[in-house]
Amino acid sequence: MENIKIRQALYKVVRDILEDVAQNGLQGEDYYVLQFETPKATIPDFVRAKYPQNITIVLQHQFQDLVLTANAIEVVLTFGGVASQVVIPYETLMVFANPVTGLALTFPALTEKEPEPKQTAEVIDLFARKK
Secondary structure (H helix, E strand, O other): OHHHHHHHHHHHHHHHHHHHHHHHHOOOOOOOOEEEEEOOEEHHHHHHOOOOOEEEEEEEEEEEEEEEEOEEEEEEEEEHHHHHEEEEEEEEEEEEEEEEOOEEEEOOOOOOOOOOOOOOOOOOHHHHHHH
């Protein structure tokens, strides 16, 4: 549960930063590095074939149409000269960084939800007599 709360707080930081970039563009020498898991992301098939587990992208010079939704980062990136819509669900983020400012966020791993321990109750008869 703690990891989920930490991740949600970090998603808000990422969303706030990138919303500013979407509205005002990059400031100065800033650029952003995003590493994310590719299985749940929307990326071109030829990119997924090369990076089946995760990929690192840089938002610096060649990106367009940056949109932040409640669940994902959407951006148009160019791979091999082909512009492609990329959708990065926040839950797939592994790293978000701005090397210029020293910002580096790493996201704690999400673990499969562990089963809740079974609650057992012992009934105690207060009126029972010891034998």
